[in-house]
Structures are given as structure tokens and as C-alpha cells.
Amino acid sequence: QLQLQESGPGLVKPSETLSLTCTVSGGSISSSTYYWGWIRQPPGKGLEWIGIIFYSGSTYYNPSLKSRLTISVDTSKNQFSLKLSSVIAADTAVYYCARGLKTVNWFDPWGQGTLVTVSS
Amino acid sequence: QSVLTQPPSVSAAPGQKVTISCSGSSSNIGNNYVSWYQQFPGTAPKLLIYENDKRPSGIPDRFSGSKSGTSATLGITGLQTGDEADYYCGTWDSSLSAVVFGGGTKLTVL
Numbered sequence: 001q002l003q004l005q006e007s008g009p010g011l012v013k014p015s016e017t018l019s020l021t022c023t024v025s026g027g028s029i030s031s032s033t034y035y036w037g038w039i040r041q042p043p044g045k046g047l048e049w050i051g052i053i054f055y056s057g058s059t060y061y062n063p064s065l066k067s068r069l070t071i072s073v074d075t076s077k078n079q080f081s082l083k084l085s086s087v088i089a090a091d092t093a094v095y096y097c098a099r100g101l102k103t104v105n106w107f108d109p110w111g112q113g114t115l116v117t118v119s120s
Numbered sequence: 121q122s123v124l125t126q127p128p129s130v131s132a133a134p135g136q137k138v139t140i141s142c143s144g145s146s147s148n149i150g151n152n153y154v155s156w157y158q159q160f161p162g163t164a165p166k167l168l169i170y171e172n173d174k175r176p177s178g179i180p181d182r183f184s185g186s187k188s189g190t191s192a193t194l195g196i197t198g199l200q201t202g203d204e205a206d207y208y209c210g211t212w213d214s215s216l217s218a219v220v221f222g223g224g225t226k227l228t229v230l
Contacts, residue, residue, distance in 0.1 A: 037219070039165075046122065047157075047165065047208050049219040060217055096164055105212040105219055106155035108167035108176065 002027040004097050004111035011117050012091075018084040018116055022097030029078045030055045035100045036080045037107060038071065040093040048093070052100055053080055087118045123148060124209055124222035131228040132199050140194040140225045142209030148220055152212040154192040156185055159206045159224075168207070169194060201229050 008020035022036065029036060038050035051061040053071045061069050065084065073080040084091060094115050098107035125143040132138040142154065154172050157165035167176050169185035172192065184195040192209055209222040 039221075046224040047210070047221040049210075049221060052219070062218055063216060100219075101170075104153045104155075104171050106153070106167055106170040106210070107157075107165075108170070110164040110166070113164050 002099065002109055004099065004109060006095060006097050006111045006114040008114060008116070010115060011119065012087055013120050014088055014118055015086055018082070018087050018091060018118070020082045020095055020097075020114065020116070022080050022082075022111060024078045024080075024099075029073065029080065030075045032056075033102055035102055036073065037098050037100045038082045039096045039098060039107070039110075041096070041113075042090070042093045050082065050084075050095075054102075089118050092116065092118045122223040123213060123216070123220040124211065126207075126209060126222035126225045128223070129226045129228065131230055133230050134199050134201060136199050137195065137197045138199060138227065139196075140207050140209075140227070142192040142194070142222050144190050144192075144211065144220075146190060147215035148190075148211045148213040149187065149192055150190040151214060154185065154187055154209055154211045156192075156194045157208045157210065159208065165208060196227070199229050203227060204229050 003025045005023045012018045035052045035054045037052040053059045068085045070083040094113040096113045098110040156169040158168045159165040172187040173185045182197045206224045208224045213220045
């Protein structure tokens with residue numbers, strides 16, 4: 001079945017760029033039916049939607065993160081990536097990648113999540 | 121402050137029924153499908169209900185979803201201690217062009 005796995009550094013310094021990759025296995029990222037998303041969860045808090053990307057490269061971003069955010073897709077590697085620049089301590093969170101269904105907007109499955117801590 | 125409003129916590133005894141509300145507006149719940157997610161501590165959220173009231177394969181029919189106007193409700197019957205988890209609603213917000221989530225509800229089975 002489809003599986004997603006996040007990877008990237010667990011520690012990022014303030015003002016630097018957070019970079020994560022999500023590898024999709026068990027299915028193709030090149031689907032016009034689905035999109036691929038990032039969601040984060042600060043410690044002890046709720047879910048925050050970061051943004052989504054279609055295999056064509058079209059994106060939708062959280063307005064509050066848009067100025068610092070880039071989401072990209074690499075169909076040859078069946079991966080999509082997240083870059084968040086100028087990070088601060090408030091960006092510390094578990095970052096999840098997930099597949100979403102176009103139009104009806106639910107997420108399934110999710111990756112296991114990866115904790116990224118912003119600290120010097 | 122989340123766009124969708126959920127009660128921070130609910131509780132009920134084993135075997136009882138509980139409902140969790142999710143309140144929004146015409147730009148989100150009122151005109152888009154709602155999904156619900158179950159999250160146990162230290163694990164990723166899991167899709168519980170999609171398109172307002174549909175259950176993915178493997179989800180027991182003790183879990184149900186409904187939507188009316190700008191609010192949605194998750195119902196859980198025959199509560200079990202294993203249902204203790206955080207529950208989140210989510211939907212698309214047409215004004216923000218963004219997915220929005222509720223703040224989450226912690227279910228305690230007493």
C-alpha cells in the first residue's frame with residue numbers, strides 16, 4: 001500500500017532554512033487525482049496546514065507561511081520537498097507529509113512525522 | 121486561534137456515546153467536505169471520517185460523521201478505553217484557499 005516517509009535534519013539554527021523531503025512508495029506521485037501536502041504540529045499543540053503541491057507543480061500555501069515557504073515535487077524520484085526559510089523557535093514542530101484527495105480535501109495516508117527543532 | 125472551533129475536551133464512560141462538534145463558516149464547512157482525524161500520543165493522525173460522513177475501510181461503524189450548515193459533528197458510540205485520543209476536524213476554506221483544521225478535542229473515557 002502507499003507509504004510516505006519524511007526525512008531531513010532534526011535540528012536547524014534560527015534564521016536558517018528548514019528542508020525536508022517526503023518519499024512516496026507503493027504508488028506514483030504523478031496522479032491528477034491526488035495532491036501532496038505538509039502539515040505540522042508544534043509540541044503539545046494542534047495541527048497546522050503548511051501547504052500542498054500537485055504533480056504538475058501547482059501549489060497552495062498557508063498564507064501565514066507563504067513568504068518563507070517553497071514546496072516542490074520531483075516526479076523522477078517520487079518525492080516532494082519543503083523549504084521554510086528564516087526559521088524561528090516557533091517553527092519547532094513535528095512535520096508530517098500526507099497525500100490529499102483533490103476537491104474533497106482529506107489526507108490519507110500520513111507519514112510517521114519527523115521532529116524538527118529550531119535552536120542554536 | 122483556529123478557523124474551525126472544537127471543544128478542547130470531552131469525556132464519557134465506557135459504553136456510552138459522545139459527540140464532538142466542529143464549528144466553522146460558509147467559506148469552509150458550509151460549502152466544503154469535512155474530514156475527521158484520530159491521533160494517539162506520539163503517532164501520526166489517521167483519517168477517521170471523510171466527505172462528511174464516510175468511513176475508510178477498517179474504521180468501525182461506532183464512528184460516524186454528520187454535517188449541518190456550518191457545523192460538523194463526530195459521533196462515537198460504545199466508547200472503549202482504546203478510543204482515548206485527540207480528534208481533529210478539517211476542511212477547505214474557499215476564502216483562504218487553504219486547508220484548515222480545528223484546534224483538536226481530547227477524548228477521555230472515564
